Amino acid sequence: MKKNYLRIAALLAAVVSSTSAMAIDPPTIAQELVDGATYTLINYAKPDLYLSRTSWDGAYYLLDYGSSNCKSYAFVAHKDDDGWYFNSTDSTFIGYGVGLSNLNGNLTQAAHFIITPSADHPGFYRLVNATDHPCEGVHGLPVHLSGGGQYLVSTFNGNQFFPDYMGGVEMMDDNTTPYVDPETGWIHPLNADHELWAFADTAHVANYHQHMQLYTLITGVESQRLEVPEEGFAAGWQAWVDAATLLYSKEEVTQDDYNTATQMVDAKNNLYNEIKKAQAMLGESTNATFKAAIAKALQTFCTVTDPDQQAAAQNELIYAEVEFNGGKGDITNLGQNMSFEDLSAQGGAEATGLGATPTGWNAYVNGKQVTTADEVRATGLTTWYGVNSDSEGESKDGNLAFGIWNQSIPEFEISQTIDGLENGTYHIEAAVMVGANGDGSRRTTQRIFGNLNSTLFGLESEYDASLIDAHEVLAYANNSELTTDREMQNMACDAYVYDGTLTFGFRTNGNIAAAKRTTANPQGGDGWFKLDNFRIAKMGYVKDDALNIYNFYFDKLMAFNDEKMQESVAVDLQNTIDNNYVDDDADPAAIDAAIMACKNIITPVVNSVNLYKKLESALEEHYQNLNTYALYDGIDAYRQVVEVEAQDLYADGTAGEEEINAIIAKMDAALEKCKLGGVKVGSEATALIKNPSFEDLTAQGGAGSETGSVAAPPTGWTLTLNGDVQDATTINGYNMAWCGINNGDAINVTDGEGNTHTQQPTDGTHLWGIWSSNMPEVELKQTICGLPRGTYQLRANVMVENNWAGNNVTTQRVFANSCVQMWGGEGDYIDNITPDMQQAINFDALNDDTLKHLTYAGYTCESGDETTSLLKPMALYFDVQADGTATIGFRTNGVNKEGGTFANSTAVNGAGWFKVDNFRLFFINEDSHVSGISSVNTDNGQPIVGQEYYTLDGQRIAQPHKGVVIVKNRLANGTVKVGKIFVE
Known part of the structure; x- marks a missing residue:
């Protein structure tokens, strides 16, 4: 909620001399009844x-x-x-x-x-x-x-x-x-x-409503606090009523006026509750210091309505409580909106869809801070983000809780920071829901944290700690996952404060491998949570907690000392180790200083180690390629880059990120050039396709994207949905049920030749696909450059299944340049002709080339045919022009042959879905085709008796237009010559 401190200051000046309750009448909106109004x-x-x-x-x-x-x-x-x-x-x-x-x-x-x-x-x-x-x-x-x-x-x-x-x-x-x-x-x-x-009059309703809100607020305080005044507090409540009544007395009451009154009364309530808590804590004690602190807070309560001054008085009293308890005690009230009961960020309403980040908290999706609902939506979250009342459990507080549910969960953090603390241990507790459903677990890395300490939801044996942030010192709550979407369980984390600052909160992601799970939940939502009731208590200085943090970082730095990294980083690392050794007898200040020094060097060390590991891995791969492509033209130039330039750079150890990335790119480029040297007529050129069988899972963190999860586009490929190029986050905006690489479904299918198939991938162990109820326009492609001109064949394996929903045939097809092969037969494409199909049809209609641009694999998708679960071979011929470029890939959409879609209930659920695997490329011959026609400059001495003009997609036109135009010349000897011209 926006704070209105300037407005509040003005009110304070107006109510200084006011000491009596100012009774108010309810607002009125009555109008005289007038004909025609x-x-x-x-x-x-x-x-x-x-x-x-x-x-x-x-x-x-x-x-x-x-x-x-x-x-x-x-x-x-x-x-x-x-x-x-x-x-x-x-x-x-x-x-x-x-x-x-x-x-x-x-x-x-x-x-x-x-x-x-x-x-x-x-x-x-x-x-x-x-x-x-x-x-x-x-x-x-x-x-x-x-x-x-x-x-x-x-x-x-x-x-x-x-x-x-x-x-x-x-x-x-x-x-x-x-x-x-x-x-x-x-x-x-x-x-x-x-x-x-x-x-x-409806024009007056908005102002009437604001008056009514404020009236209800004021009369509520009067009836609750002033009808039977509580000794010592009545003056404070009366001061608020006086200030709020001045707002109410305005002719026009705005939302800002109501917000101002609400901020004042909330601060007043918070300070009141803290004073009552301190009075109960004091009891019969005669501690003069604590009694004075309570009296000071009560004086502020009775004379001040400014929220900032009341919050400062409340915090001062909290610190006094801690001191009274021997340096320990509850400091929960130093945080903001700790039980998510403040709905002001959501306009006062519960979130059933995407809401804003709760008041008092900071949230980060994939490292980017999000505050508004629009910012949340822009990260790819689509289903639920916000605060509502759909939770329960003994560990929760109030009616509301915060949470996220999405088909796939990104890297997420919600946190806030308390400054000005004494160094020491702080005990953090929170209520957390990590639920399973009938299909299995949704546990990933859900954890609460404070500074460098984190507590994961489950048992230590249930996690792969190497897949969780290396900066976090891990503990385990030992909770058991329940089959629930409401029940919350308590979690605790002992966080060490070493610099006066405590940042605490909750983190999660969708990484099932970090939770030692191999199969995603079929319904999605891995990593989801609900969160409530943060509590913080100061535990005082616990040396073992401080040494635990120090030893964690010092041991990690010692282990890194044996790793390859940039020379300058290694020097800094050694200096840090040499200058920051402390033992059990060290004083707290020395331990805290050592923690900060070790913590500050971790990031540059980790980054540099990972960078040199990246170069080392690239070198290993390219050394293998030197053997694989030893007989290719260009091997000597490729060998020079790998064995001399890159190897020397690695050995020297002075290179930073920019130089290392540049040499890796240079090796990749030299490899591609070497591969092109091996493209010969009659040979296979599949090596030029990046990730042709989807065995490289790097883009999705090395793990399969099982049913119910969405991953980044495969390494080496570009994915476009409805014309928009996708990355790891925007795919989520299409409500995909599955999009990524996995092992396929478990099958046991006998084909027509009596062969039994128990896996769907046709090369290796992985394939790629999409399942969505409403399939968008899908294109997966990559471009290969530098090819010799001629005819090529592209092959791939594609599944189009007749599943529980029925026949899923729409426009599933493989393509290469302007040539397309459809999965089904010609009769499957009537009212669902796509632009690339139409262009191929128009080319073929010219009837001037032996290369068919549109072909059909002719497969069927009948009910009861178990072989529709198999990926079936597809192949097309295409030509490469003088530019040496081939763009290959796969396309589909959700439109069936009648033009129906699932969105308008005229196609089955998931129409257009597919799985694809095992792209292969072959160089057939050096023949040139009409799709690569040369300019028409001569007629071989034959008179031209007729000319026809066509666009590049085969549409006939009356006259040439600007740009490239296809020309069909009819010669006097009866022959036809087709070519192209460029019109300026």
């Missing part, structure tokens, strides 16, 4: 509800301000000789339909009301139904609130709502039957306030 209704008994209509029955209801839409559902008043009548903004008349006592705005003719002003409550009126209402039972009866105070009714004996009334009714002598007036048929209420209505 537009109104909404306010009920006297429910003045904080506002008239609106519902989508489910079209009736008028009284709703809270956030749920109503007064302006959209206002009505116009009219008066004639028969009384008043009203029409709604959709031009229907307002009144009771036949058989209904719930007021609706759906009459086609006017229904009149007799309206009389209230003698006791100026501005309010009784509305009595005239005799032209279609529902005869309401004739002569007043409009009032239903029993629940939700909607407008006229209750008559025998109708479906009888006896629907508010506040009780007058009973017959037998005390069992409501009294019904024999003349009017009206049930006599004991309290008729709910029959009174004010006609309100």
Whole structure:
């Protein structure tokens, strides 16, 4: 919530001399009823509800301000000789339909009301139904609130709502039957306030609502704190009431005014609670220092309404409590919103989707801080982020908790920092939900932390500590995962403060391998959590805790001392080790200084070690390649880069990040050039495809992306969804159920030749694919450059399954340059022709080339055919032009042959899904094809008797346009020559 301290300071000056309670009247919004004016209704008994209509029955209801839409559902008043009548903004008349006592705005003719002003409550009126209402039972009866105070009714004996009334009714002598007036048929209420209505101009509702909020806040404090004043505190509450009343007295009350009053009363409540806690702690003690601290805080409470001054007084008292307890004690109140009960960041409402980061907390998604809901959405989170009441457990506090649920969970941290602490141990506790479901675990790295210390949710045996941040000193809560999405369990972490600062909070990610799990939860959500009730206690100086941190870092630095790293970093590391050795007898200041020195050198050491390991790994791979491609043209140049330039750089040890990345890139480029030297007619050129069988899992952290999880695009490939190039985070914005590399499904399928298949990958052990209910436009591609001109063949294996949903055939296809092969038969593509298919069709329609641009693998996807679980071979021929470029890959979408999609319920769930594996490339011959035609400059002496012009995608045009144009020349000898021209 935005703070309004300047506004508060101005209020303080105005209330210094005020000492008595200033009683306030409720706000009013009543307008005189005028013919032709537009109104909404306010009920006297429910003045904080506002008239609106519902989508489910079209009736008028009284709703809270956030749920109503007064302006959209206002009505116009009219008066004639028969009384008043009203029409709604959709031009229907307002009144009771036949058989209904719930007021609706759906009459086609006017229904009149007799309206009389209230003698006791100026501005309010009784509305009595005239005799032209279609529902005869309401004739002569007043409009009032239903029993629940939700909607407008006229209750008559025998109708479906009888006896629907508010506040009780007058009973017959037998005390069992409501009294019904024999003349009017009206049930006599004991309290008729709910029959009174004010006609309100909708332009005034917003200001009225702000007044009503503030009125409720002020009268709540008066009734709770001042009706029976508590000794010693009444002056403080009165000071707040005086300041808030000045705001209330303004003609226009804004949201900022309400926020100001709320900040003041929240700070007042916090200080009050701290004083009561300290008084209970003091008990019978005569400790003069602590008694003086309490008295000082009470003086601030009684005389100050500024939130900052009250917060400072509260913190000062907390420190006094700690001192009174011998340097130990609860300091939870130094944190902000520790139980997430403050919903101001979410506009006061619970988050059912994506909300903002809770007040008082900082949050980071993949290292980027997020504050607003839009910033959260931009990171790829799509489902739930925020605070709501959907949790339970003995360890929680209040009604609310914070959490995240998403199909895949990114690197996430939520934290806050307390400064000005004494160095020592601080005990942190929190309530955490880490739940499983019927399909299995969702535990990954969920942990609470404080500074360098972290506590993981489960048992030590359930984690691979090497896959968790090397800076964290780990402990384990030893909790067992429950099958729950609500139950919270307690976790604790002893955090050591070495520099006066405590940063604490919670971390998680979606790394199932770190939790020693090999299979993701099929429903997704690995790494999710709910979080509540942070508590912090100062434990004093515990030397063992300080030495534990120091020894953790010192031992880690000693281990790194044997690793290869940049020479300058190694010198800094050795100096740190030499100058920061402490033993068990060291004083606290020396230990803290050593911790900070060791901590500060860790990051540059880790980065440098990893950098040189990266170069070492690259060298090992390229040395193997030197043997693999020993007979290729260009091997000598490649060998020079690897064995001389890169090896010398590694051995020298002075290179930094920029130089190492540059030499790795140079080796990769030399390898590609060497590979191109081996591309010969009749040879396989698959080596030029990066990650052709998806065995390289580097992009997704070395682990398979099992069903229910989403990973980054495969190494070496570019993934585009709906035209947008994807990275590791934006894929989440497409609500994918699965996108990544894995081992495929477990199968046991016998093919038509009697062969049994137990794995889906056709080369190696991995494949790549996507499953989504609504498949976007998908393209996975990579480009190979420097190829000799000629004809090539691209092969791949593709699965299109007939699964529980049915036939999934849409436009699954492999492509290379302008050539496309479809997985199915020609009849599978009618109303789902894609642009690349159409371009290939247009090329083929020219009928001037032996190379077919559009071909069909001809597979079927029939129900009951278990072989649809197999990846099936596909192959196409394509040409490479003089530019030596081949762009290859796979495409699909969610459109079936009738043009239907799952989104509009005309295609099966998941239509368009696939798995793909084992791309291979072959150089067939040096033939040139029409898709690579040369310029038409000569006719070999033959007269040109006719010309036709085409665009590059095969569309015939009347005249050449600017740019490249295909020309078909018909020669006098009957031959046809096709070429291209460039028109300026």
